[in-house]
Amino acid sequence: MAYIKCKNLAVGYEGKPVAEDINMKIEKGNYVCIVGENGAGKSTLMKTLLNLVKPISGEILYEEDYNAYDVGYLPQQTQAQMDFPASVWEIVLSGNLARLKHRPFYGPEEKSRTKKNLKKMDMWDKRQESFRNLSGGQKQRVLLARALCASEKMLVLDEPVSGLDPIVTADFYKLIYKLNQEGLTILMVSHDLKEGLEHATHVLHMGQDKIFFGTKEDYVKSEESRYFV
Amino acid sequence: MIEQLQTYFQYPFVKYAFIVGTLIALCSSLLGVTLVLKRYSFIGDGLSHVAFGAMAIGSVLHLTSNNLITMPVTIGAAILLLMGNESRKIKGDAAIALISVSSLALGYMLMNIFSSSANVSGDVCTTLFGSTSILTIQIKEVWFTIALSAVVILVFIIFYNRIFGVTFDENFAKATGIKTQFYNLLIAIIIAIIIVLGMNLVGSLLISALVIFPALSAMRVIHNFKGVVILSTCLSVFCAISGLLISILASTPVGATIVAMDMLMFFVCCAVGALKK
Ligand SMILES: Nc1ncnc2c1ncn2[C@@H]1O[C@H](COP(=O)(O)OP(=O)(O)O)[C@@H](O)[C@H]1O
Ligand SMILES: [Mg+2]
Numbered sequence: 001m002a003y004i005k006c007k008n009l010a011v012g013y014e015g016k017p018v019a020e021d022i023n024m025k026i027e028k029g030n031y032v033c034i035v036g037e038n039g040a041g042k043s044t045l046m047k048t049l050l051n052l053v054k055p056i057s058g059e060i061l062y063e064e065d066y067n068a069y070d071v072g073y074l075p076q077q078t079q080a081q082m083d084f085p086a087s088v089w090e091i092v093l094s095g096n097l098a099r100l101k102h103r104p105f106y107g108p109e110e111k112s113r114t115k116k117n118l119k120k121m122d123m124w125d126k127r128q129e130s131f132r133n134l135s136g137g138q139k140q141r142v143l144l145a146r147a148l149c150a151s152e153k154m155l156v157l158d159e160p161v162s163g164l165d166p167i168v169t170a171d172f173y174k175l176i177y178k179l180n181q182e183g184l185t186i187l188m189v190s191h192d193l194k195e196g197l198e199h200a201t202h203v204l205h206m207g208q209d210k211i212f213f214g215t216k217e218d219y220v221k222s223e224e225s226r227y228f229v
Numbered sequence: 230m231i232e233q234l235q236t237y238f239q240y241p242f243v244k245y246a247f248i249v250g251t252l253i254a255l256c257s258s259l260l261g262v263t264l265v266l267k268r269y270s271f272i273g274d275g276l277s278h279v280a281f282g283a284m285a286i287g288s289v290l291h292l293t294s295n296n297l298i299t300m301p302v303t304i305g306a307a308i309l310l311l312m313g314n315e316s317r318k319i320k321g322d323a324a325i326a327l328i329s330v331s332s333l334a335l336g337y338m339l340m341n342i343f344s345s346s347a348n349v350s351g352d353v354c355t356t357l358f359g360s361t362s363i364l365t366i367q368i369k370e371v372w373f374t375i376a377l378s379a380v381v382i383l384v385f386i387i388f389y390n391r392i393f394g395v396t397f398d399e400n401f402a403k404a405t406g407i408k409t410q411f412y413n414l415l416i417a418i419i420i421a422i423i424i425v426l427g428m429n430l431v432g433s434l435l436i437s438a439l440v441i442f443p444a445l446s447a448m449r450v451i452h453n454f455k456g457v458v459i460l461s462t463c464l465s466v467f468c469a470i471s472g473l474l475i476s477i478l479a480s481t482p483v484g485a486t487i488v489a490m491d492m493l494m495f496f497v498c499c500a501v502g503a504l505k506k
Contacts, residue, residue, distance in 0.1 A: 047400075050400075050403075050404040051403070051404065052400055052403055052404060068406075069404070069405055069406030071404060071405065072405075073400070073401050073404045073405070075398065075400055075401060083266075083448075084266055084396075084397055084454075085262070085447075085448050085451065085452050085453060085454060085456075085457045086393075086397060086452075086453055086454045087452065087453035087454070089453075090393065090453055090454050090455065091397065094390070094393055094394045094397060094398075094402075095401075095405075097390060097391065097394045097402060097405060097407055098405040098406045098407060100390065104386075104387045104388070104389070104390070105389075105390065106390065128453075129452075130452030130453065132452065133452070146401070147401075150401075150405045151405075156404075
């Protein structure tokens with residue numbers, strides 16, 4: 001049962017492709033890791049799958065009980081968020097925004113989901129604190145809690161550990177793995193191969209002229225991985 | 230002094246001025262945080278110049294109310310600037326600079342050529358810096374302000390959570406299916422309305438100050454969104470009322486006095502913020 005299928009997908013901006021011929025299939029419960037050099041188009045592919053950027057050609061198919069917006073997203077951080085005056089609670093609560101449908105305010109259901117995810121990420125005690133005063137690892141866990149409020153099916157992460165120290169990084173990967181074990185499908189861009197790939201089930205390698213997609217076992221045996229791993 | 234104020238408050242136009250001033254201050258501070266954080270403050274600036282140009286056209290045409298022309302023109306410009314910003318065809322900043330400088334020049338020229346009054350520079354000064362016109366405000370305009378303020382406040386409350394989401398992280402909101410384009414448009418239209426309303430109080434050059442200062446001040450001392458919104462509206466209303474009082478008692482220009490109060494509060498908040506650390 002596939003959630004998302006890409007057929008000969010080309011992604012890029014203003015009609016100019018950055019990466020072409022992407023074929024892949026993300027199934028329920030997969031842990032897909034996207035690797036490749038800087039500028040290979042990893043973030044662009046992510047944004048295309050999230051409907052933030054229009055595909056240049058090819059198809060994205062969503063299947064069965066998955067809809068295109070049923071996703072939690074952990075973006076590469078932007079500057080604006082850094083000085084934003086918001087409490088941890090406000091940010092995680094905002095992950096429920098799409099669940100409001102036509103209601104103006106959050107109800108008990110959204111609040112209890114927020115509480116559950118804050119506890120899961122071990123940030124419940126910090127809920128009143130200001131986001132901008134948190135450490136890098138804590139910020140990522142807050143944004144992860146927000147993403148979990150948005151979807152219980154699919155989590156998309158773009159270089160979630162850049163700028164974190166090794167211990168926090170290891171903890172973060174453990175957390176992602178735990179979520180995957182609980183049934184969440186993971187799609188993650190990572191440039192830190194050793195730890196990033198450890199728990200992956202599938203790999204998308206975006207090379208200069210060739211794009212590889214397959215299981216991790218096949219990837220480790222393949223040519224693409226040779227100079228990379 | 231109290232007696233002096235009491236006599237002043239017997240006049241309806243003084244009461245009107247305070248009603249209008251309070252409402253405008255309240256509305257203008259609501260979207261301050263969003264404006265600052267979405268890097269829209271320059272749009273606010275550009276729009277106020279467009280509104281000045283429209284106002285000049287209005288006075289040349291001798292319309293019964295300048296709002297008839299400033300409101301639609303400013304809203305239109307807000308929509309155009311926002312679309313331009315998104316399509317990235319013209320560089321956003323340059324487009325805004327062009328539009329705003331052109332409107333200033335055209336507005337001034339029109340007022341010079343067609344003005345029937347003897348005191349053109351006085352008129353221009355009034356439109357740019359606000360005037361005592363807030364003290365000569367008509368009951369009709371008071372109702373106009375009340376109605377639009379009600380709309381702005383209501384829209385802000387109803388869409389509060391969406392405005393937060395779109396301001397904090399537009400991509401996240403969009404990825405979960407929120408119509409971010411629509412909310413950006415809504416924000417731009419509200420900004421345009423606020424600017425046109427605020428021009429009556431502080432004039433078109435100073436209106437940005439009325440929008441930005443309270444938010445910046447509140448952000449110094451409070452670190453959550455709701456708190457910042459509440460504090461910035463309180464600060465803004467306080468500055469408007471005290472500024473009006475001072476300007477009546479000391480006969481200083483209304484707009485400049487209010488903005489000076491906003492500046493003062495900004496320094497106070499900076500100091501408090503520094504002490505808290
Ligand atoms: N908004 C944009 N408009 C046009 N080109 C862009 C935009 N964002 C990124 N690019 C270009 O697309 C290419 C791929 O970028 P990106 O997907 O961010 O790479 P990666 O995440 O793999 O490092 C880069 O050459 C970059 O300059
Ligand atoms: Mg990237």
